[in-house]
Amino acid sequence: MRPLLCLLAFASLASATDFNVVSFNIRNGGRRMDGKYDHAFQQEILKKLKPDLVALQEVDHITKRNGNVNVAATYAAALGMTSAYAAAMPYDGGAYGAAVLSRFPVVADESIHLPVKDGEPRVCVIRFVKVPDAGVIAIAGVHLDSGNDDTARQENVKLILQRLKSVKEPVIITGDFNDTPDSAVLKMFADAGFRRVTPKGDAASFPADQPRVIIDHVLLRDGSGLTLQDAGTEVVAESNGSDHRPLLSHLKLVKM
Template identity: 30%
Template sequence: MQKRTFHFLSAFSTIFLLCNLLSITSMAQSKPKTIKVMTYNIHHGNPPERPGVIDLPAIAAVIKQHTPDLVALQEVDKITKRTGQVDQLKQLAELTGMFYFFSKGIDFEGGEYGVGILSKYPINSSNRYPLPSKAGIEAEARSLAVIHVTLPNGEGLHFACTHLDLNNEHRMLQIKEINNLIGRKKADVILAGDLNLTSSTPAMKLLEQYFTRSCTDNCAPTIPQDDPKEEIDFILLKKGTKIKVISHQVFPNIDASDHLPVMATYQLP
């Protein structure tokens, strides 16, 4: 009789343990997944307080410290004389262990200068789109980098990076083009970059026809890094998606560039 009781209790304990394990596994699987997105104007890897110095490991250290899944980078050199003929984005990808895509803005000092993307996820596809400027007004060529990745929830995401012109007339044309290229996509899109404008400008209002900023109230400034006064670096999510913003952060007291890095965390459906 005692043996039967022991076997019964042992079997009951095993069943109880299995039920608990299944419950824990189910909770883990149903826990909402998140992605972290960063935008960072890296000033071609030059800390502003150290003229002539190129310190890519400092930029990589910032990225690694905050562990973003996707990073939009601006002011990136590729094989230029200024930065020692280094492919900066490739080196940052190696230092951070991420995939990468470069999008040229202009030819510069024997190489190229533009924007780039780092991704924790393999890049399914990538495209470079030149952005327009107004005829008759001097302008530095700008581009839009767009990649497509598969997120942890199995859904696809288009991630875009840009660095808009200083001139408002150019910016308005460039934002109209961005809206046409990715704002009207019937897909999830996140756009990030140095937009060279503040949130109250007409150009931002035009962009907000299709996108929502990761921060809309009491947002911290992003430039200059030593005494930030203006917010010109943004992360925006295309309207109509089930992805939701959880947090928005500007990381202070970082002197690796003349901009501060910005990161938004999103909850995936």
């Protein structure tokens, strides 16, 4: 068979499913850039992005400062999703951590508590979800240590990679990495087979009012019989939703 005919035959066997992934650090349990707590505003920002999967960082759970609200569940309900929340530490009568929301059916949820050096404890939330007409994928929502010294972040990455090493399904890692594309931390992910998606336009996401640094990322790794493809990723031009701008990624899951 000629090469062109081979390619056409190969393409005819493949099918793709489109979906949207959003990462959003909602700041101290849901504060705008101007300092006001405003869950409804953040929820409206997310609704406009039409996500199928959402990774949230800095999520309160039943804290006094947020009126004893289950923030992850509230955001999920507003978006027609389910939520998986993991506490990084006790805080203000409740807990403080991270969450992953999904519109897709959930296969399993888990979390990894991450080491710190001098700062706040951190957590990685992992959900295995069934993408319709395609297959199961894993999404890991991360919020890595924020110290100037990257020692703790590298330890964070080692634990995450240790867990994901045995995962055969495609994996998306997204969130607030607190490190730049050229960092040792991002190289560790690259060495483990993850490729960073490059946003179109200005990739700086922090601080939201005058973004100067690129610390929110989407990483992809293919799985057995399934590949993840970037169909357009961008930092959303929202200057007051939080101190981070949301990161929106249009992805394709291709079944071979």
